[in-house]
Amino acid sequence: MRYLYTLAMFLVTPLLVLRLLARGVRSRPYHQRWPERFGFFRTPGFNGSLWVHAVSVGEVNAAEPLIKALQRDYPKAQLVVTTVTPTGTARVQQLFGDSVFHVYLPYDLPYAVSRFLKKIRPRLALIVETEIWPNLYFACRRRGIPLMIVNARLSERSLRGYRPLRGLLRSALRCVTLIAAQSRTDAARYRLLGADPQQVLVTGNMKFDMPIPDGAVELAAGMREQWGPRRPVWMAASTHEGEEQAVLEAHLQVLKRLPDALLLLAPRHPERFRLVEHSVRSLGFTVATRGLEGVPSSSHQVFVIDAMGQLMPFFAGSDVAFVGGSLVPIGGHNVLEPAALSVPVLVGPHTFNFDEITRSLIEQGGAMRVTGAAQLGPDVLRLLLDAASRERMGRDAQGVFERERGAVQRVMQLIDGMLQE
Structure with missing residues (x-):
């Protein structure tokens, strides 16, 4: 299943690039920083960074209080934040500026993922909400990088959509050290998807901890x-x-x-x-x-x-x-x-x-x-x-x-x- 998935990812990559081109017609930031989506970016020289992935604006907002808590409790840690969308990128820059290292998460292609992890060298990976990328998860396990899904949520609709890949996703989820779910319902759905029940906890929704902006x-x-x-x-x-x-x-x-x-x-x-x-x-x-x-x-x-x-x-x-x-x-x-x-x-x-x-x-x-x-x-x-x-x-x-x-x-x-x- 993983081999077929990886083959499918290589085959659809040209379509993903075309989609970026099309979206860039309406929003120019989609035409920027393309090499990062394949794992090419300047090496920041980190060793043991803390990495937070938040796909877009909503996830960045959810992660804001967590990132600020990491900055407070681990002031010497090198903090990496990845997104997928330009709007998520803009939100990261607006909230944190140069206090974090931002880069786009690469496509889930083995060599792109490998380049990415070699450059940021994380000692902990925190995935916000519902991003399950099998090659990325397997690569983290292979390198001994602890992986957490935080503020984890999984809708009934997403659970149904994942069913054709359930075997692959079950294997990917077994690479995860902990899943911190928003609710009992979300925790149950992750278990149904194949997560180890012993590694699924209910911690609540971090969005309730979001700060009201000063002023x-x-x-x-x-x-x-x-x-x-x-x-x-x-x-x-x-x-x-x-x-x-x-x-x-x-x-x-x-x-x-x-x-x-x-x-x-x-x-x-x-x-x-x-x-x-x-x-x-x-x-x-x-x-x-x-x-x-x-x-x-x-x-x-x-x-x-x-x-x-x-x-x-x-x-x-x-x-x-x-x-x-x-x-x-x-x-x-x-x-x-x-x-x-x-x-x-x-x-x-x-x-x-x-x-x-x-x-x-x-x-x-x-x-x-x-x-x-x-x-x-x-x-x-x-x-x-x-x-x-x-x-x-x-x-x-x-x-x-x-x-x-x-x-x-x-x-x-x-x-x-x-x-x-």
């Missing part, structure tokens, strides 16, 4: 003064293709009852920023963007946040937050950012990527599920008109967030034990 609340207060402190404001965050139209139609319904309402719209992918802005203008809304105006004024009806990693102040300045990727079958995105700021949360029917967190927020009263696109407008309007319900939901959401904190400390205890060994 985010103060910045939000300043922005509200500029766009109108009494205006009803709602936010649609991390939206995907097929969702912006529903969000804008919902905002039209809101404007009929609340003509001074403001929508903060944050598309998920940078290559879609310009397209979304054009769509908003074509529908006749008065529009401002983060890139041009910085902050909306009292005359703007929609504000497009065309920047990455800057959502927290806007969440803090909103009365209601809809989290995207959930009206379309993407699986939803992080509902904890608005929850941490006591902002009521709305989600669509598709939240399998954050199933337990979302379900917990809904059960505890901090979030509501929108049954479909047509229901988004009425639900947003109802909350904007009901300050008491917003306050209660926000308080309950923040309570869930506070109760679940502590995963990073539990993961760090496991890391300390492994490094001492």
